Amino acid sequence: xxxxxxxYTRPFRTFIAGFFKENxxxxxLLGLCSTLAVSNKMENAIAMxxxxxxxxxxxxxxxxxxxKWIPPQYRMITYMIVTSTFVILVDQFxxxxxxxxxxxxxxxxxxxxxxxIVMGRQEAFAIKNGAWLSFLDGxxxxxxxxxxxxxxxxxxxxxxxGTLMGVRVLxxxxxxxxxxxxxxxxxxxxxxYYWIFRRVAKLKPVEQE
Amino acid sequence: MNxxxxxxxxxxxxxxxxxxxxxLLAAQSYSAPAVKRFQETRLKTNILTAAGIPWTPADFxxxxxxxxxxxxxxxxxxxxxxxxxxxxxxxRGLWGMIEGIATFDxxxxxxxxxxxxxxxxxxxxxxxxxDPEYLVTYRGKTAAAPLDLAMxxxxxxxxxxxxxxxxxxxxxxxxxxxxxxxARLRAVVKGGTS
Numbered sequence: 230x231x232x233x234x235x236x237y238t239r240p241f242r243t244f245i246a247g248f249f250k251e252n253x254x255x256x257x258l259l260g261l262c263s264t265l266a267v268s269n270k271m272e273n274a275i276a277m278x279x280x281x282x283x284x285x286x287x288x289x290x291x292x293x294x295x296x297k298w299i300p301p302q303y304r305m306i307t308y309m310i311v312t313s314t315f316v317i318l319v320d321q322f323x324x325x326x327x328x329x330x331x332x333x334x335x336x337x338x339x340x341x342x343x344x345x346i347v348m349g350r351q352e353a354f355a356i357k358n359g360a361w362l363s364f365l366d367g368x369x370x371x372x373x374x375x376x377x378x379x380x381x382x383x384x385x386x387x388x389x390x391g392t393l394m395g396v397r398v399l400x401x402x403x404x405x406x407x408x409x410x411x412x413x414x415x416x417x418x419x420x421x422y423y424w425i426f427r428r429v430a431k432l433k434p435v436e437q438e
Numbered sequence: 439m440n441x442x443x444x445x446x447x448x449x450x451x452x453x454x455x456x457x458x459x460x461x462l463l464a465a466q467s468y469s470a471p472a473v474k475r476f477q478e479t480r481l482k483t484n485i486l487t488a489a490g491i492p493w494t495p496a497d498f499x500x501x502x503x504x505x506x507x508x509x510x511x512x513x514x515x516x517x518x519x520x521x522x523x524x525x526x527x528x529x530r531g532l533w534g535m536i537e538g539i540a541t542f543d544x545x546x547x548x549x550x551x552x553x554x555x556x557x558x559x560x561x562x563x564x565x566x567x568x569d570p571e572y573l574v575t576y577r578g579k580t581a582a583a584p585l586d587l588a589m590x591x592x593x594x595x596x597x598x599x600x601x602x603x604x605x606x607x608x609x610x611x612x613x614x615x616x617x618x619x620x621a622r623l624r625a626v627v628k629g630g631t632s
Contacts, residue, residue, distance in 0.1 A: 266562040273561070281574035300447035307454060314458040318465050325469035336533070336558045336565075411604055412562060 240365050246370030254377040255426045259345040264378060265412040267337055271394045274382035277332060277337050278375030284315045285350055286310040289367030294361050316341045346370055351407045381418060385409050484553050488541045489519035525623045529615035532607045534558025540616055542581050546624050552576040552616055564608030575600040578623045581620040585613050
């Protein structure tokens, strides 16, 4: 099939919008708390990112399937029940199958419940659109969260710990930048990242009223 | 009409909640045995490591049987291995429970090491209380007196341990748990020899 044609189909555009231009972290400014906290090491960033990808895609698709039956005034309750069910399932699965990763992550997995990307995509997209599109929309947004975390963690782990995926890459004599391992240091990095990303994505500044 | 609509809405939430609870209960019964086995493995391997006894994933249960003895008295239990006394501690951290083991010399006067096995402190901040690099600060500290947190200086006195900047409350919580565990163990083991 013609690649150029795929690029103009609705599913592809839905996916790529969340993945790039409407990046969950840099454009929608969602999930910032966990971005700052969890992007200190690559391992944590990848595990957290994958957890978010699973929860966002599955819960978005499910909310979309249920959207005709969800009572409008109880939307939030429904989102919370669905989201927390999947998050706890992920947590239990990790505890049973990958206990070592699970104990390293500690509370990270449970914190997915409070990640605004999950409810953001459900309320902004899944409640109004079909299951396949909602799935792609969730996939794009959550993958954008994953790669943003990995980029930040890449820089933070090297400068803050001198390691990459736990393997030492900088000589012991290099002084670790302790500030960058803390959430405050991540703000500086995130701001620089916003600046570069928004230039690359050619985002227009928001018009002030 | 309106009442019927409301009842249907409530019914929807009830059904959704029931399905969710059923799913979670099923998941829990599936994971419970694995979680329990992992906790037992984690405790035994950590006790062996804390006592400096070599072990491999294949034989740690046998090594544990041979080298470590569990002692109980007055409802408290502790482990003895190669003249070291190892005690499991558990207590409230800033957000959730902190669990771990503390190793003492045979007279329970000095802390040899502290290992944190599970915690739910703030990711990236308080969770550093579980880092071995941080827990080194407990090595050689006294078990006979309450411990104190060194706030604006490096811990030097034998009853002082370092704090983590940005995670004072978690450091404090762990210190309190370890301190109380040491006191309890001393009271049980030393007090009332009759």
